Amino acid sequence: MRFGVRQFELALMHRMRDLEAAKVEDALKDMGATRAELRAAHTQWTAMAHSGRAPKGRSLFRMALGPPAYEGVHQVGSLTCDVAHWRLPSWPELRFEVLLGPGGEVWNQWFVRPGGARPLSFADLVPWSCVVADVGEAFPGACHLEGSAPQHWTVGFTYEGTRYRARFVYGLYQRLDRADDDPA
Template sequence: MRFGVRQFELALMHRMRDLNPQRVEQALADLDASRAELRAAHAHWTRLAHSATAPKGRAALRMALGPPAYAGTTPFGSLTCDVTRWRLPSWPELEFEALTGPGGEVWNLWFVRPGGDRRLSFADLTPWECVVADVGASFPVSAQGEGAAPHHWAVDFTCAGTSRRALFVYGLYQRLA
C-alpha cells in the first residue's frame, strides 16, 4: 500500500478524533473513507515512523506528500530552522508545516495560515478553519500551552471578560474546553 496525501490526511484525522470525533466522522463521509481506512492509515504512518528503513522527518513527509509548496528558513532563538509547508486538500486555506532543526530532526508539525494569521471574533472560532496563530492574534491576552496528548495544544484567552481555552490538534482548532 502506497502512503500518500489521502492516507496522511487520515492519519492526522485519527489524532483529531481525540477532541472532535463528530467533525472527523463528517470528513470521513466527505472523503468516502471508512473508520477502518482511518485506522489503517494511522497504523501505517506509525509503522513508518518506527521502521529502521523508512525515511524519517522531513523526508518521510516528502515521501507521503510530494514536493512542498514552500521551503525556507526562519530564526528560532539563536538557531536558524528549516520550514517546509504542504497544501492538503481537506484544508485548502491552510498549509501543513514542518519545522526542522539544524540536524534535520523535526521539532514541530502543525497547520499554519499562509500569509500570516487572521483576525477572528469569538463567533469565528470554527473547527478546522482556525490555527493557533489566529487565536493568538485575535485575543491579545492569550497563552499557549501543551495539550493532553502528543500534537495537542491549548490556548487560554479571555473574551468579553470570560476565560476560555481553545483546543488544537496539529495546530488546527478543534473545540473549546
C-alpha cells in the same frame, strides 16, 4: 499499501477524533473513507515514523506528500531551522508546516495560515477554521499551554470576563472549553 496524501490526511484525522469526532465523521463521509481506513492510515504512519528503515525528517513527509509547496528557513529565537509547507486538499486555505532542526530532525509539525494570522472574532471559533496563530493574535493576553496528548496544543484566553481554552490538534482548532470547567 502506498502511503500518500489521502492516507496522511486520514492519519491526522485519527488524532483529531480525540477532540472533534463529529467533524472527523463528516470528513470521512466527504472523502468516501471508512473508520477502518482511518485506523489503517494512522497505524501505517506511526509505523513509518518509528521504523529504523523508513526515511526520517523531511524525507518521510516528501515520500508521503510529494515535494513541498514551499521550502525555506525560519528563525526561532536565536536558532535558524528549515521549514517546509505542503498543501492538503481537506484544508485548502492552510498549509501543513514541518520545522526541522539542524540535523534534519522534525521539531514541529502543524497547520499554519500562509501570510500569517487572520483577524478572528469569538464567533469565528468554528472547528477546523483557524490555527494557533489566529487565536493567539485575536485575543490579547492569550497564552500557549501544553496539550493533553501528542500533537495537541492549547491556547488560553479571556473573553468578556470568562476564561477559555481553545484546543488544537496539529495546530488546527478543534473546540473551545471554559477554563473553569476544565481541570487541565
